Amino acid sequence: MSAEHITAAFGNGIDSLTESIVYLPEGVHEIHATVNGKPQKRTVTVDQRVLASFAEDLASRLARNVRPFAGFDHAAGAASFLPKEFRYEHGTGLVLDVEWTSAGKAAIEGKDYSYFSPNFLLVNGIPAGLAKHGEIGSLVNEPAFEAMEKIAASHNKQTEQHMIIEHLTELGLIPEGQDPSTAMEVAKAALATLREESVAAAHAETIQAQLDVAVAEKDAAVAEKDAAVEKVDDLTKQIDELTATVEKVEDEKIDVIITEAVNAGRIPPQDDATKTFWKKSIKADKSAAGILAALPAKPINGEVILAGKASAENKQTTLTGIARVEAAFKNNQQ
Numbered sequence: 001m002s003a004e005h006i007t008a009a010f011g012n013g014i015d016s017l018t019e020s021i022v023y024l025p026e027g028v029h030e031i032h033a034t035v036n037g038k039p040q041k042r043t044v045t046v047d048q049r050v051l052a053s054f055a056e057d058l059a060s061r062l063a064r065n066v067r068p069f070a071g072f073d074h075a076a077g078a079a080s081f082l083p084k085e086f087r088y089e090h091g092t093g094l095v096l097d098v099e100w101t102s103a104g105k106a107a108i109e110g111k112d113y114s115y116f117s118p119n120f121l122l123v124n125g126i127p128a129g130l131a132k133h134g135e136i137g138s139l140v141n142e143p144a145f146e147a148m149e150k151i152a153a154s155h156n157k158q159t160e161q162h163m164i165i166e167h168l169t170e171l172g173l174i175p176e177g178q179d180p181s182t183a184m185e186v187a188k189a190a191l192a193t194l195r196e197e198s199v200a201a202a203h204a205e206t207i208q209a210q211l212d213v214a215v216a217e218k219d220a221a222v223a224e225k226d227a228a229v230e231k232v233d234d235l236t237k238q239i240d241e242l243t244a245t246v247e248k249v250e251d252e253k254i255d256v257i258i259t260e261a262v263n264a265g266r267i268p269p270q271d272d273a274t275k276t277f278w279k280k281s282i283k284a285d286k287s288a289a290g291i292l293a294a295l296p297a298k299p300i301n302g303e304v305i306l307a308g309k310a311s312a313e314n315k316q317t318t319l320t321g322i323a324r325v326e327a328a329f330k331n332n333q334q
Contacts, residue, residue, distance in 0.1 A: 265298030
């Protein structure tokens with residue numbers, strides 16, 4: 001016999017907020033309930049056998065993304081409490097530990113609701129567990145259920161599978177029209193591919209980021225090198241300009257020395273070779289200027305007068321050109 005979906009009240013009164021409620025009272029009960037959407041009468045036997053199936057079904061629903069809950073009047077809306085755990089108490093029956101919501105607390109404390117009506121499966125008169133979807137029960141005010149409609153939509157196996165297929169299609173894990181018998185395998189394979197692609201993409205992003213950093217560092221190094229080269233070029237240009245200025249000043253000083261020597265008669269005015277000789281000599285060695293200054297001055301009465309020596313013993317035959325230079329060197333060394 002297939003399981004019947006029971007929405008019923010056992011007259012379980014709730015007078016105050018407690019951490020647990022009686023979900024199904026122990027014993028044999030004849031109840032008026034909504035059975036698969038229609039009001040009917042059933043005999044229900046509640047003993048310790050019922051605990052295993054209810055505990056297993058609650059654990060399964062708690063593990064899913066959509067939390068199990070209790071409502072109000074078996075109608076869509078706010079949750080009155082959240083189920084935590086089933087246990088069986090001899091003499092009492094199947095007890096459910098609960099966590100009250102703010103709406104549930106307000107309803108009980110304000111005495112807006114007084115009873116709890118369970119929503120469960122029934123097989124051969126024995127409660128067989130929770131429905132796979134929807135509320136597990138509701139707070140109600142009327143424990144007689146001859147005219148109450150069932151809140152939960154019909155979720156048979158075929159409907160549930162169809163919903164799963166639609167969801168997988170929406171997620172893009174299976175194509176439209178996928179064979180239901182292979183849908184889960186196709187979806188798992190697609191999900192595995194997505195994970196691999198995600199890992200590969202993340203790895204590629206990491207490599208690209210490292211490459212971008214390396215390129216940026218290289219560009220910075222090139223810019224720094226170019227700036228350094230430009231600075232060196234500027235400094236080199238400045239040095240060349242300063243060197244040229246110094247050489248010009250030195251040449252001007254040497255020209256003054258040569259002019260003075262010409263005016264003193266130590267170098268003949270037209271003797272360009274001697275002038276060039278002294279310019280090169282002074283430029284190479286500053287002490288050559290002193291040697292030039294030691295050369296004999298202009299002839300006096302046809303005689304050559306050595307610089308710093310005007311006695312008769314210093315009189316010599318008039319000399320010119322290189323001969324005068326050599327004579328000056330010899331005289332300077334005496």
